[in-house]
Amino acid sequence: MTSHDPGSDPASRTTPPRSLVARLASSLADPVLRALVAATAVSRVGRGVFFAVTVLFFTQIIGLSAAQAAVVLAVSSGCGVLGSLLGGWLADRWSARRLSFAFEALGGVMLAAYAFAGDFVSALVLASLSGFLDSMGHSSRSAIIARGFAPERRVHARAVLRTVTNVSIAVGSGFGAIALALGTPEAYRIVIASGGLLCALGSLPLLRLTSAVDAPSRTALHDVRTETGSIDTDAASASRRDWNRRSxxxxxxxxxxxxxxxxxxxxxxxxxxxxxxxxxxxxxxxxxxxxxxxxxxxxxxxxxxxxxxxxxxxxxxxxxxxxxxxxxxxxxxxxxxxxxxxxxxxxxxxxxxxxxxxxxxxxxxxxxxxxxxxxxxxxxxxxxxxxxxxxxxxxxxxxxxxxxxxxxxxxxxxxxxxxxxxxxxxxxxxxxxxxxxxxxxxxx
Missing domain, CATH: 1.20.1250.20 (MFS general substrate transporter like domains)
Structure with missing residues (x-):
């Protein structure tokens, strides 16, 4: 089936259903979705590596106990809670595309640094930073989707990205299996460092996004000017109050x-x-x-x-x-x-x-x-x-x-x-x- 409303195109009534690959390819005509798909495809391969090897790396290579590994993962999730909130807040005040790029790049570096972790404290610090940055990046990307697509296309974009995510994670898990098969500390560290670098490289396509996905300038929203060009302080104050009410x-x-x-x-x-x-x-x-x-x-x-x-x-x-x-x-x-x-x-x-x-x-x-x-x-x-x-x-x-x-x-x-x-x-x-x-x- 095509990705658009079949009722909007008479010719589509006679067009045979297309494969999943064909449907995804047709979606990539949109430059915003194309950039997001490219970034997701690369970065989620890197994440897939970590999903496959992280727990065993903690317990078998670093030597953490099961309880310590659970603490590391729980604290990482807790940092992700704060990161989700802060990432969205920042995306309303600065460029969402630049923030997404920065969060993805830094998050990838943190993941690559796992290869040098050697004890509970270093694993905890790196996992916390990684979870924090990943959640910040996810919130800023959600803001990009909210502004970069028409209402009827937003959910479609999220669905396409989730499909790409699942495929990429599966591929990354296959790479992670190399470390699992070899079982040596060197294999684990090389695979982890490679996965982190892939996550960082996945941020590059986000630079192709335009300013259309960014939030309107708060200065433009708040500085309401009169016909003479001076700022109407009463109207500007009202605009600021309205901004706060929209929280x-x-x-x-x-x-x-x-x-x-x-x-x-x-x-x-x-x-x-x-x-x-x-x-x-x-x-x-x-x-x-x-x-x-x-x-x-x-x-x-x-x-x-x-x-x-x-x-x-x-x-x-x-x-x-x-x-x-x-x-x-x-x-x-x-x-x-x-x-x-x-x-x-x-x-x-x-x-x-x-x-x-x-x-x-x-x-x-x-x-x-x-x-x-x-x-x-x-x-x-x-x-x-x-x-x-x-x-x-x-x-x-x-x-x-x-x-x-x-x-x-x-x-x-x-x-x-x-x-x-x-x-x-x-x-x-x-x-x-x-x-x-x-x-x-x-x-x-």
Missing amino acids: PWRDPRYLLLSALSAVFGMQFGVAEFGVPLWITEYTEAPEVVVSVLLIVNTTLVVLFQVRASRGTHDVRVAGRVTMIAGWLMVGACLVYALAAGLPAWVAIVVLVCAMVAHTFAEILSQAGAWGLSFELADPVRAGAYQGVFGMGFSLGALASPIVVNATAITYGLAGWGMLAAIFLAAAIGIWMIARRAAASVPSF
């Missing part, structure tokens, strides 16, 4: 949306933390199934994320797909729970079915979250709004291992039921926000 922290609806989206975003923690532990501790399925489920997830996201995101710039559609995602997540939680105690081959089938439902819940919830996070934000403070929304997801990522362990891993079937109820409640809340927003007159 996301004064928008209860958006804050609630961010909080509920953060709760639903804990489904990533279910996949990354809960499912591997559930498989190894409670089911008869072999450990290799963890990798199989990751492949299933990545493949489905690559194939369906762009397609599933169409139309979710409409808040009604965004609310509906989030509600569907909520029910899918309920089903996934309960099916995961059923895998316990079954014969190995039956457990594998059950786990794959659960991951399919889980992945479509992920795809739809992300599409809905992107649409609502853009459409319910004040366009004048796009960076600040996206920073708050990103901060919510970072908090969800920080909390998810604790919540998943306290429910599913601790209480088994009953715990999975608790998780299902949490996800459904969050989806219902987001759906209600979308429904009320669609029925109300826009506030700005």
Whole structure:
């Protein structure tokens, strides 16, 4: 299928569906998206290297205990919470494209420096700086998307970038497997340094972006001039007060949306933390199934994320797909729970079915979250709004291992039921926000 509205082009009614590669290629006619895709493709290969080797590098090469490695990753996530907020705030005051370039380049250097880490303190410092800079870069990029595309194209752009991200991370994980196969400290350090340099190089395409993606000058917004050319101080003061009133922290609806989206975003923690532990501790399925489920997830996201995101710039559609995602997540939680105690081959089938439902819940919830996070934000403070929304997801990522362990891993079937109820409640809340927003007159 083509990436534009088929009803807008009579010829498209007779055009056969195109492949995923063809659809992505047609999207790259937009110079902003082309620059973002190029940057994402390179930098996420580097990130994929780290996803594959980081934990084992900490424990087997540096010699950290499992508890110390967990502390390093938790502190990194905590720094990401602050980075999300600060990155959006800065993107409303300075050039978002230059900030994104700087954050990506510096973040890549920090990742490359992992190769020289030798103890707990150095790993903690580097992980904290890396998480902080990566989150700042993500918020500034979200501000670029909010300003660089028409409303009906923003979610499509996010979907394309997420597809590219998944493919690139998979490629990076393949490079990381070289270090895992060789198992020597030198192999780990060379692969890590190479991954960090790739992340830094991924910042270069961002320099091709134009000033159109930057926020309007605050001076231009605040300095209201009279016909004689002098500054109207009363009007300028009123403009400054209006700027402050447009803060996301004064928008209860958006804050609630961010909080509920953060709760639903804990489904990533279910996949990354809960499912591997559930498989190894409670089911008869072999450990290799963890990798199989990751492949299933990545493949489905690559194939369906762009397609599933169409139309979710409409808040009604965004609310509906989030509600569907909520029910899918309920089903996934309960099916995961059923895998316990079954014969190995039956457990594998059950786990794959659960991951399919889980992945479509992920795809739809992300599409809905992107649409609502853009459409319910004040366009004048796009960076600040996206920073708050990103901060919510970072908090969800920080909390998810604790919540998943306290429910599913601790209480088994009953715990999975608790998780299902949490996800459904969050989806219902987001759906209600979308429904009320669609029925109300826009506030700005």
